[in-house]
């Protein structure tokens with residue numbers, strides 16, 4: 001049953017859920033409404049600017065470091081805010097959706113930070129959106145303990161990871177909340193509800209309202225976030241500069257404005273993170289029409305590819321120049337139960353973390369509690385007792401625009417195995433997402449919205465450049481759809497297949513698979 005409640009001008013258009021009233025209080029909705037009123041239009045303008053920029057780049061306008069902000073880059077006189085409590089030592093950060101069991105496991109994992117993910121790892125069903133907020137509130141109130149159906153006890157320990165929340169990106173809307181007759185930007189819903197309920201509680205606990213900001217494309221989007229923080233702090237009487245935000249550099253255009261993004265957010269900034277999977281997705285999406293951006297199988301595009309190295313080297317240099325933490329990205333391997341596969345996964349993760357620690361990163365991400373020890377060991381080896389290595393300025397690094405864009409230096413056409421893998425991953429991930437799960441382990445790898453995006457856009461790119469035949473893809477799709485049905489009898493196979501066809505096989509490439517899939521499949525469903 002759908003209820004419709006009106007508070008100020010925010011309407012809730014969703015089934016009532018257990019304890020949802022604790023999150024969707026009139027005051028919290030008013031707060032979200034105030035953010036939507038102040039920033040909704042500006043966000044829409046910025047989404048239009050994204051499309052204009054995509055068209056300019058497609059038409060051949062060169063991507064370069066902006067001339068107009070060269071003074072910001074040249075000015076030695078500014079630094080970001082000092083690290084806030086709980087964010088000084090970030091050598092291991094575990095990520096995952098704020099589902100109750102995982103929340104307890106992540107908080108107890110021994111990592112310094114838990115990135116509670118309402119974004120790449122969460123399928124935004126209304127149940128997940130509000131359930132995530134409840135988990136966060138309960139965790140901060142230390143009332144999240146529970147006994148699972150199988151009798152296992154989940155109890156918060158003494159030493160917990162610092163919570164950093166990742167709201168959804170600017171491109172998404174939350175259709176279960178309406179302001180002035182329009183869906184509220186999802187970023188403002190996730191940020192606003194958490195901030196409203198937890199900011200003061202986190203300050204009282206000795207921490208603060210901390211965020212990861214995903215998928216920014218330029219400095220104006222960072223400025224928008226900064227203004228959101230200013231208003232949010234003002235409305236709730238929280239001292240200016242209490243918020244901290246780490247921005248994921250995970251679009252190719254943002255890589256050209258890292259310093260400007262830090263500058264815009266400087267009084268709230270806690271660094272940058274190398275969001276490598278979305279970054280790769282963004283490179284393909286932005287330049288997929290160009291033959292010099294044709295990439296081989298996803299498995300072959302590692303962090304040692306010259307253009308990926310240029311990106312991470314520049315990220316560390318930029319952060320440390322401004323006193324900001326540089327946080328490494330996600331190695332996708334998850335440790336399975338089978339000993340040989342487990343060893344191989346741990347060895348790959350170790351190599352990735354070693355490269356990051358040696359390059360100067362101050363910490364890195366892991367996707368699973370079983371990877372916390374290896375990441376910690378590697379960073380302990382480089383940091384020792386020091387909480388970070390901000391003093392490693394990496395003045396030896398000088399990255400050019402050409403190096404950031406030097407994709408053609410990775411050779412090789414896609415293999416038959418690579419094409420099939422992308423199809424398998426996209427179909428299985430879409431099925432899980434429609435089922436309300438935003439992260440899954442598939443063949444020993446963590447897959448989430450970012451990695452699934454790569455799978456779909458690679459197929460699109462390979463078709464566009466005719467390095468694979470349309471008939472081959474059609475045959476493989478037939479086989480893999482049948483395999484999906486056999487493997488996941490619960491999956492809505494035809495809907496999954498149609499979603500893949502719409503988002504990967506058309507001439508025009510949809511910018512993300514999520515907005516359309518959300519509206520079509522996740523809105524106004526029971527859970």
Ligand SMILES: CC(=O)SCCNC(=O)CCNC(=O)[C@H](O)C(C)(C)COP(=O)(O)OP(=O)(O)OC[C@H]1O[C@@H](n2cnc3c(N)ncnc32)[C@H](O)[C@@H]1OP(=O)(O)O
Nearest residue numbers: 095096102105106120121277330367368439440441446450
């Ligand atoms: C590109 C990016 O944006 S990366 C960041 C976004 N992606 C993510 O955050 C993904 C995070 N990781 C995950 O979601 C999970 O590890 C998955 C889905 C990949 C695999 O999860 P599972 O299949 O449950 O793994 P597995 O069975 O090995 O889990 C063992 C235990 O570890 C827990 N666990 C696994 N991963 C995590 C995690 N990231 N955080 C907390 N606990 C976790 C499981 O809940 C399970 O706990 P239990 O023994 O109490 O039941």
Ligand SMILES: O=CC(=O)O
Nearest residue numbers: 275276277278450
């Ligand atoms: O969010 C992280 C990424 O790699 O994408």
Ligand SMILES: [Mg+2]
Nearest residue numbers: 120275278450
């Ligand atoms: Mg991402």
